[in-house]
Amino acid sequence: MDERTSATPPAIAEQGGIGQYKGRDLDPARRPGVPRLHAPERLQGARWPIERQRSDVTVFMHGRPHKTFPPVFGTAEPPHGISGLIRRAAYAYPDHAMRHWSLLLFADRVDAWGYRARRLLPWLAPVVALGALAYGAASRVGPWRGRWTGSRAARFARRAAFD
Amino acid sequence: MRALTYEGPYRVGVKDKPDPRIEHPQDAILRVTCAAICGSDLHLLHGLVPDTRIGSTFGHEIVGVVEEVGPEANGIRPGDRLLVPFNIACGACWFCERGLTACCENSNPSSDVACGVFGYSHTTGGYDGGQAEYVRVPFAAVGPERIPDDVDDLDAVTLTDALPTGYQGAEMCDLHGGETVVVFGAGPVGLFAMKSAWLMGAGRVIAVDRVGYRLDFARRWAGAETLDFDTVDVVTAVKDATGGRGADASIDAVGCEAAGSPMQRAVGVLGKAVAGSSVALNWCFHVTRKGGTVSVLGVYGPPFNLVDFGTAMNKCQTIRTGQCSVKRYLPRLLEHVREGRLDPKALITHRYPLEQAPHAYHQFAQKRDGCIKAVLLPHGATLH
Numbered sequence: 001m002d003e004r005t006s007a008t009p010p011a012i013a014e015q016g017g018i019g020q021y022k023g024r025d026l027d028p029a030r031r032p033g034v035p036r037l038h039a040p041e042r043l044q045g046a047r048w049p050i051e052r053q054r055s056d057v058t059v060f061m062h063g064r065p066h067k068t069f070p071p072v073f074g075t076a077e078p079p080h081g082i083s084g085l086i087r088r089a090a091y092a093y094p095d096h097a098m099r100h101w102s103l104l105l106f107a108d109r110v111d112a113w114g115y116r117a118r119r120l121l122p123w124l125a126p127v128v129a130l131g132a133l134a135y136g137a138a139s140r141v142g143p144w145r146g147r148w149t150g151s152r153a154a155r156f157a158r159r160a161a162f163d
Numbered sequence: 164m165r166a167l168t169y170e171g172p173y174r175v176g177v178k179d180k181p182d183p184r185i186e187h188p189q190d191a192i193l194r195v196t197c198a199a200i201c202g203s204d205l206h207l208l209h210g211l212v213p214d215t216r217i218g219s220t221f222g223h224e225i226v227g228v229v230e231e232v233g234p235e236a237n238g239i240r241p242g243d244r245l246l247v248p249f250n251i252a253c254g255a256c257w258f259c260e261r262g263l264t265a266c267c268e269n270s271n272p273s274s275d276v277a278c279g280v281f282g283y284s285h286t287t288g289g290y291d292g293g294q295a296e297y298v299r300v301p302f303a304a305v306g307p308e309r310i311p312d313d314v315d316d317l318d319a320v321t322l323t324d325a326l327p328t329g330y331q332g333a334e335m336c337d338l339h340g341g342e343t344v345v346v347f348g349a350g351p352v353g354l355f356a357m358k359s360a361w362l363m364g365a366g367r368v369i370a371v372d373r374v375g376y377r378l379d380f381a382r383r384w385a386g387a388e389t390l391d392f393d394t395v396d397v398v399t400a401v402k403d404a405t406g407g408r409g410a411d412a413s414i415d416a417v418g419c420e421a422a423g424s425p426m427q428r429a430v431g432v433l434g435k436a437v438a439g440s441s442v443a444l445n446w447c448f449h450v451t452r453k454g455g456t457v458s459v460l461g462v463y464g465p466p467f468n469l470v471d472f473g474t475a476m477n478k479c480q481t482i483r484t485g486q487c488s489v490k491r492y493l494p495r496l497l498e499h500v501r502e503g504r505l506d507p508k509a510l511i512t513h514r515y516p517l518e519q520a521p522h523a524y525h526q527f528a529q530k531r532d533g534c535i536k537a538v539l540l541p542h543g544a545t546l547h
Contacts, residue, residue: 009386012362012504024504025495026340026364032495033334033488037261043490045238045304046254050269053187059289061272070269072187072253072301074279074289077216087214087285095275101466104213104286105435112171112210115217 058084060091062100083111165541166220166295167520172210175521180220183291183299188235191303193227193245197316198293199511199538200224200527201249201324202350203418203462207284208524209432211419211439211464214273214285222294222539223249223281224323226316230297238304245307246319247300248327248489251279251290254305265486270301276465277486286465294520296541308493311501318500320538321351321507327492328460329355329416333363335458335483336412341366343405345413345450346387347443349377351510351536352460353416357385358505360414369404371397371446373422376533384509392423401450409452417443418461419468427469438464445471451480459484513537 012024028034042048050071057075061067079087090103166180183192204221206212225247229239239245251271252264259267270279271288279301282292291298300307310319329352336344344360346353349372357368369388370381378389390400401410419439420432427440447457448471457480475482499505512535515523523537 009358009361011506012358012499023340023362023364024499025359025362026338028337030495031334031363032492033262033331037263040257040260042260043252043254043264043305045236046259046302047189047235047237048255050253050255051188051235055186059272060285062274064275067275070272072189072251072270072279073272074285074291075186076220076289076291077218077285079216083216090214091273095465098466101213101438101464105466108210108213108215111217115171 060087062095063092063097064094081111081114083107083114086110164296165517166291167222167517167539169207169215169217169219169221171217173208175208175221175524177518177520180291180295183297185231185233186299187301188233189302189304190233191229191236191239191300191307192231193225193247193293193298193300193303194230195222195225195227195293195296195298195541196244197226197320197538197540198222198224198295199320199323199325199536200294200523202348202352203283204524205528206419206439206462206464208528209420210435211432212284212286213464213466216285219282219284220291220293220295221282222292222298223283224320224325225281225293225298225300226310226320226323227293227298229303232303236303239307239309244310245300245303246310246323246493247281247293247298247307248493249280249283249324250306250486250489251281251288251301252306252488252490253302259305262491263488264306264490265488274465280486294517294539294541296517306490308490308497311497314497314500315508317508317511317538318506321355321510321536322489322493322496322500324487324489325351325510325536326355326496326505326507327489328352328487329357330359330362330492330496331485331487332356332414332416332458332460333359333365335485336360336363336414336456337481337483338363338365338412340364342411343367343369345369345371345401345410345447346416347371347414347421347446348416348461349374349381349387349389350416353414354381354385354510354535355505355507356414356416356460357381357387361386362499362504369401369410374530377530377535380535397446398449405452409455410450411452412456412458413447413451414458415443415447415461419463421461430469438466438468441468441470444468445474448472448474448478448480451478453478454480456481456483460487510536511538515539516543517541
């Protein structure tokens, strides 16, 4: 035990109270969350019935029965691409199906890989093009002429591509 | 507008995005003056929350000034200074009427496990968060609270999530005076839970963490005894300190990124094969006495965890959990703040402009530079 302090800090002790257990909210009646469910009372500013939000954005609802689409929802990042298709499949299942969550996590990974690939593409495309040109040139002229084109790997690649 | 955007696990950036607009008659648009980074934002950052889409904007601890109001958001006006609870609650459904705004059933189509939450993946409704210049606030006349003139933005921003959550954690321990409470995690929520436990009459408060400066802060600010789990066996130490019986109650203020078990870290946090690590929760079961209470505030993702549930069952423990229904706590906690019993902005150690958000996340996630709580100020210095 590094250090011991067992007295209620003075700022939050009950005024005029003595003893170390006299916290200001010791009485449960002073605690806002007691009882956990209180008698029903609509919050100030609430309106009923709630008008339905209209949106052209694709928003998935999970596959739980006995639930209607809520009147208000977020439209932050619409689904797209392959990750969007996986998410669509995931939302066919309800919350209590493990598949629902596993597919969503997989879709997140696919989304991230896609994003990285899109970011790398402007850098990667010229590098790949230059590499292909260099390979083509080196296989036709210079001291390495024919060295790679006649290799077992190159023959295998040609067969795979054209045969 | 400029906004923080998610770019995949461990990466965020700041980019241009379209300005938010009124999408429902009860919406408002807020000019964000202060947005805090929450410990649970790190779960998003690390890719542990399902359906966190690339391009999302995080941020559910928001303070701002009303810019535009929808036709049915009666009761608020442009220019009002609001603090926004992280739950998006309609105020009229079965749960909202009974005080559980964290369970509102009218704001999240994507899941039954939570209501809508700002900037917290599509699992909680797909709303953009407030770590941006502007944010759309649904049901703006219901959840958000006008900030009194004598309360500044930094105090107010803690009232949107961290402080009420910590308070609810202590409340769920059902303290009657004199109990020993162990709090796992000396981050902002854990520190508020420690102070709140004192408020409710705890006899001893023990903080568990491994970050030295946070344990120092817990001793100085929250008057807690401290345990560093890198240097002692936590369960043995708590049992030693309580005559072998264990603590009366424990609070998990860590969640799914807990350190302390290499196996749980490898499988849950790094491999993401299960919903993070449940080490703190398992330690809660072990340090709490038979018949005691375990209060869980730490965020866990919906898929399964490697939880030692047999221990909890056999020890006849009461487990209480829940996202905080912030709205119902605001009047009482505002009173505590205004009368000086709680000084929440003491936890805010770092302030950054929005453009430095990636750096802020890095400092906060890596526990660098004595960082306890970091806030972003999208419009420079606060307006009030």
